[in-house]
Amino acid sequence: MGDKADVWQGTLALMILKTLESMGALHGYGIARRIEQISGDVLSVNYGTLYPALLKLEQEGYIASEWGVSDNNRKARFYKLTRAGRKQVQRETQEWEQTQAILAKFLAPREQES
Amino acid sequence: MTWLRAVLARFAGMFQRTHREEELAAELESHVRMHTEDNERAGMSHEAARRDALMKLGGVEQSKEIYRDRRGLPWLETLLQDLRFGARMLRKNPGFTAVAVLTLALGIGANTAIFSLVNGILLRPLPFSQPGNLVSVTGTYPKGAFVAMREQTQSLDVATYFEGHEFNLTGRGEPVHLTGTLVSAELFMILGARTELGRPFYPGDDKVGQDNYVILRHALWEQQFGGDPAIIGKSIALEGTSREVIGVMPADFRFPSAKTQMWIPLHNDSRDTIAYWAGDFMPIIGRLRPGTSMAQARAEVRLFQQRAFQLFPWPMPVSWNADISVVPLQQDMVADVRTRLLLLLGAVSLILLIACVNVANLTLSRAATREKEIAVRTAMGADRRRIVRQLLTESVLVALIGGMFGVLLATQGLRLLKAALPADTPRLADAQIDLSVLAFTGGLAVLTGVLFGLAPALHASRAALADALTSSRGAVGNVSHRLRSGLAIAEISFAVLLVVAAGLLIRSFWALSRVDPGFRTGQILTARVTPNQAFCDDPLRCISFYRELLARMQGVPGVALAACVNTLPLGGRVAKRALDIENQPVNPGENGPLFWMNVVTPEYFGVMNIPVAAGRAFTSADATGDSAVAIVSAATARRFWGSQNAVGSHVRLSSDQEWRTVVGIVPDVRAYDLQKEVPDWLNGTIYVPYNAKGTLEGGRIPSDMSVIVQSSLDPAQVSAALRRVIAGLNPEVPASEIKPMSVVVSESTSTPASTTMLFVAFAALAVVLGVVGIYGVLAFLVSTRIREIGVRLAIGAQPRDVFWMVMKDGARFSLIGILFGLASALALTRLLAGQLYGVSPFDPLTFGAAAAVMGIATLLACYVPTRRAARVDPMVALRYE
Numbered sequence: 001m002g003d004k005a006d007v008w009q010g011t012l013a014l015m016i017l018k019t020l021e022s023m024g025a026l027h028g029y030g031i032a033r034r035i036e037q038i039s040g041d042v043l044s045v046n047y048g049t050l051y052p053a054l055l056k057l058e059q060e061g062y063i064a065s066e067w068g069v070s071d072n073n074r075k076a077r078f079y080k081l082t083r084a085g086r087k088q089v090q091r092e093t094q095e096w097e098q099t100q101a102i103l104a105k106f107l108a109p110r111e112q113e114s
Numbered sequence: 115m116t117w118l119r120a121v122l123a124r125f126a127g128m129f130q131r132t133h134r135e136e137e138l139a140a141e142l143e144s145h146v147r148m149h150t151e152d153n154e155r156a157g158m159s160h161e162a163a164r165r166d167a168l169m170k171l172g173g174v175e176q177s178k179e180i181y182r183d184r185r186g187l188p189w190l191e192t193l194l195q196d197l198r199f200g201a202r203m204l205r206k207n208p209g210f211t212a213v214a215v216l217t218l219a220l221g222i223g224a225n226t227a228i229f230s231l232v233n234g235i236l237l238r239p240l241p242f243s244q245p246g247n248l249v250s251v252t253g254t255y256p257k258g259a260f261v262a263m264r265e266q267t268q269s270l271d272v273a274t275y276f277e278g279h280e281f282n283l284t285g286r287g288e289p290v291h292l293t294g295t296l297v298s299a300e301l302f303m304i305l306g307a308r309t310e311l312g313r314p315f316y317p318g319d320d321k322v323g324q325d326n327y328v329i330l331r332h333a334l335w336e337q338q339f340g341g342d343p344a345i346i347g348k349s350i351a352l353e354g355t356s357r358e359v360i361g362v363m364p365a366d367f368r369f370p371s372a373k374t375q376m377w378i379p380l381h382n383d384s385r386d387t388i389a390y391w392a393g394d395f396m397p398i399i400g401r402l403r404p405g406t407s408m409a410q411a412r413a414e415v416r417l418f419q420q421r422a423f424q425l426f427p428w429p430m431p432v433s434w435n436a437d438i439s440v441v442p443l444q445q446d447m448v449a450d451v452r453t454r455l456l457l458l459l460g461a462v463s464l465i466l467l468i469a470c471v472n473v474a475n476l477t478l479s480r481a482a483t484r485e486k487e488i489a490v491r492t493a494m495g496a497d498r499r500r501i502v503r504q505l506l507t508e509s510v511l512v513a514l515i516g517g518m519f520g521v522l523l524a525t526q527g528l529r530l531l532k533a534a535l536p537a538d539t540p541r542l543a544d545a546q547i548d549l550s551v552l553a554f555t556g557g558l559a560v561l562t563g564v565l566f567g568l569a570p571a572l573h574a575s576r577a578a579l580a581d582a583l584t585s586s587r588g589a590v591g592n593v594s595h596r597l598r599s600g601l602a603i604a605e606i607s608f609a610v611l612l613v614v615a616a617g618l619l620i621r622s623f624w625a626l627s628r629v630d631p632g633f634r635t636g637q638i639l640t641a642r643v644t645p646n647q648a649f650c651d652d653p654l655r656c657i658s659f660y661r662e663l664l665a666r667m668q669g670v671p672g673v674a675l676a677a678c679v680n681t682l683p684l685g686g687r688v689a690k691r692a693l694d695i696e697n698q699p700v701n702p703g704e705n706g707p708l709f710w711m712n713v714v715t716p717e718y719f720g721v722m723n724i725p726v727a728a729g730r731a732f733t734s735a736d737a738t739g740d741s742a743v744a745i746v747s748a749a750t751a752r753r754f755w756g757s758q759n760a761v762g763s764h765v766r767l768s769s770d771q772e773w774r775t776v777v778g779i780v781p782d783v784r785a786y787d788l789q790k791e792v793p794d795w796l797n798g799t800i801y802v803p804y805n806a807k808g809t810l811e812g813g814r815i816p817s818d819m820s821v822i823v824q825s826s827l828d829p830a831q832v833s834a835a836l837r838r839v840i841a842g843l844n845p846e847v848p849a850s851e852i853k854p855m856s857v858v859v860s861e862s863t864s865t866p867a868s869t870t871m872l873f874v875a876f877a878a879l880a881v882v883l884g885v886v887g888i889y890g891v892l893a894f895l896v897s898t899r900i901r902e903i904g905v906r907l908a909i910g911a912q913p914r915d916v917f918w919m920v921m922k923d924g925a926r927f928s929l930i931g932i933l934f935g936l937a938s939a940l941a942l943t944r945l946l947a948g949q950l951y952g953v954s955p956f957d958p959l960t961f962g963a964a965a966a967v968m969g970i971a972t973l974l975a976c977y978v979p980t981r982r983a984a985r986v987d988p989m990v991a992l993r994y995e
Contacts, residue, residue, distance in 0.1 A: 052183070059184075
């Protein structure tokens with residue numbers, strides 16, 4: 001259980017960072033909707049788990065937050081990437097691609113065999 | 115460093131809680147609102163929209179809970195919470211807290227005090243630069259052999275020293291007798307020692323003719339020269355020789371021991387063949403040169419040792435330095451105290467174990483009363499780990515408080531220890547409560563807390579929920595009884611072990627103090643009267659000085675008799691001399707047997723009350739003339755002459771031409787220590803009269819005689835008279851070490867005395883703690899059985915029956931504990947064997963006495979709770995909860 005959560009936390013962090021990179025400053029709800037949108041219906045997660053992940057990223061200094069006003073005039077807390085966060089997106093993207101490439105090599109022959 | 119940043123952020127997250135909570139609530143609320151609005155826009159009713167938003171979020175409170183775990187440091191928060199709670203519990207039970215803290219403070223304090231000794235003496239590196247490279251060569255060498263070693267060894271730089279040479283400081287008011295250490299010029303450089311003032315000796319400072327230097331120790335400089343910095347470069351008169359003061363060493367430089375007051379270059383005069391090759395045999399220290407190992411140094415020194423035999427102008431016995439080696443200097447310096455310190459450490463760790471067991475038992479009793487509290491917590495959802503953790507936090511807290519008081523006790527204890535241990539214990543002054551000792555104590559306290567807290571905590575957390583909530587106090591589980599009894603038995607057996615050890619040491623010390631040393635110890639005052647050696651260049655001047663001194667002393671009213679001897683029995687000094695014995699030739703090339711040579715005035719045997727067993731004592735004619743006579747001890751006579759009568763046979767001091775006639779035999783006296791007449795490396799004892807022929811090795815008559823005065827007067831009066839007489843004769847001559855013979859004797863046993871005293875103190879502490887422990891257990895057992903006892907009484911049992919029923923329980927613990935204790939003592943007392951005299955480590959009397967002491971003590975401890983049980987009023991007992 002713990003392991004799965006870790007994997008999820010790891011990928012979730014990257015998704016958040018990537019979202020903020022492309023969308024600029026955004027509040028928690030917006031990030032959640034965006035992630036859901038992009039992943040289609042495949043990912044259905046409690047939005048609640050998003051907030052500890054945001055907190056962690058903020059503690060690590062990759063994102064910063066401040067209170068602002070949303071499109072429909074609601075008070076909301078907006079998150080945005082810091083400079084360290086931008087670097088982290090690049091680094092993690094690279095790592096993720098590498099992992100993916102390696103895994104692909106493992107997976108590819110099997111698919112051919114079967 | 116991302117993680118560090120995160121940890122700091124989380125640490126900060128523990129504060130401003132209200133503000134952060136408000137922010138979180140606001141953020142989640144805005145999330146839910148936005149989501150609800152979106153849903154409504156998609157056509158849902160307000161209620162459905164909000165419910166969906168909440169479900170997607172996973173619940174507001176649940177989300178907050180996960181969020182909080184991430185915001186702060188949960189383990190730290192829990193710890194603080196537990197600590198706060200623990201502190202509150204301790205405040206609410208002042209009785210428990212006081213007893214537990216006091217018990218632990220005693221245990222931890224004793225351990226801290228002993229550990230600070232172990233740390234300062236055995237563990238801490240020597241206070242010299244790069245102490246790891248300092249070594250000791252285990253043999254001893256005369257000057258000539260040392261100089262050869264200094265020139266020849268490649269793997270290490272060597273230096274030598276000889277402590278205990280004595281010097282009169284004159285020309286500055288009343289003469290003072292000082293102890294100095296002769297050192298080779300390299301010594302200070304090898305140790306890497308810096309002077310406080312002036313300079314140390316440099317190589318070459320011990321060249322003959324350019325060696326009239328002296329370096330003072332800080333304390334001497336202060337006392338005798340008023341701390342005058344202008345002393346450097348001035349000359350002072352030591353033994354009539356003028357020496358230039360070139361340096362002052364700081365107060366914390368104590369080499370080879372705290373006894374040394376000054377350092378003087380070794381006089382390496384190779385023309386003086388006797389002194390050069392047969393004078394003091396000195397220890398050698400060295401510093402490994404860079405890149406060489408201990409093994410290389412050892413190999414080189416062994417090779418040198420083989421060559422060394424050829425260097426001597428005469429053949430050396432093959433046994434000389436036969437087992438030569440090179441060992442770390444520290445190991446060599448503290449070899450003697452090591453065993454004793456480790457024994458003491460073992461004893462105090464037993465005390466700490468007993469203290470732990472005691473507090474564990476207390477905690478168990480308290481846990482029984484807290485069963486309901488714990489059950490409620492469990493019911494509210496605390497898991498077992500959480501409960502154990504909280505209980506352990508509490509016990510570690512108790513232990514830490516105990517540890518703090520323990521450190522306070524230890525600072526006092528260390529002072530007492532330093533006073534109790536013999537003053538010549540190496541590095542004693544280095545022992546102090548420093549950071550490493552405090553770290554040790556802190557670690558020990560935490561360990562202690564876990565040790566005494568774990569069993570009760572596990573036990574308490576296991577308590578069945580339903581049972582605890584429904585049952586009354588009577589239903590304390592069997593497990594608890596067994597654990598408790600086991601703990602009581604354990605502490606009794608630890609206490610028995612310590613009592614046996616203390617008993618053996620007491621027996622041994624008693625045997626030692628009852629030893630008849632073979633001479634009178636009462637009504638004798640001793641003093642070392644030491645003219646300069648140069649004063650005795652003319653032996654007759656020296657002899658007549660002492661003779662006149664004795665005559666004047668005997669003229670003092672109240673003084674019965676006075677005499678002189680070069681080495682006072684049990685005085686810590688030995689004079690060795692090789693002898694030839696008539697008709698007992700030694701192999702060519704070997705020296706004759708070594709004897710302890712006592713040079714005495716004729717009154718000596720009278721003052722010391724040593725009767726003559728055969729032949730005659732010395733007469734005044736022997737002293738004034740130059741008659742060549744000798745007296746031997748009974749053991750010596752047996753050893754060398756056997757059944758033949760030694761009287762009338764002849765002996766010769768090696769290097770003498772003339773034979774001496776043995777004129778008498780006197781009984782053996784314990785001169786080396788209370789166990790031995792002579793040390794193992796000597797073969798016998800000989801007495802010669804103090805005349806011009808009574809020469810020591812080196813060919814001089816002794817010039818540092820001990821004067822012994824037999825008088826019924828107060829020692830202070832005798833000593834005043836002695837000082838007066840000496841001042842009248844020669845004001846340049848100092849008198850030192852003035853003390854009654856009985857003090858000399860008791861000082862010779864200061865080591866066993868201190869070990870015994872400490873063990874007795876520890877054993878007493880162990881017995882007290884053990885008694886408190888078994889009292890507590892039995893009192894608790896009685897309190898849990900009150901209702902049962904009430905029933906028994908109600909249906910006709912007599913109070914007497916109840917009394918015996920409970921007493922039997924107590925007696926059973928005590929008996930089992932004692933048996934375990936005796937068994938472990940059988941296995942462990944052999945460790946003490948080296949400290950024992952005249953008693954076997956398995957002495958049945960001691961074992962029996964220890965068992966009896968512990969048996970009586972525990973039964974007394976049982977008596978109070980047992981009486982309480984017998985006096986139970988059945989009506990009260992049956993209503994009891």
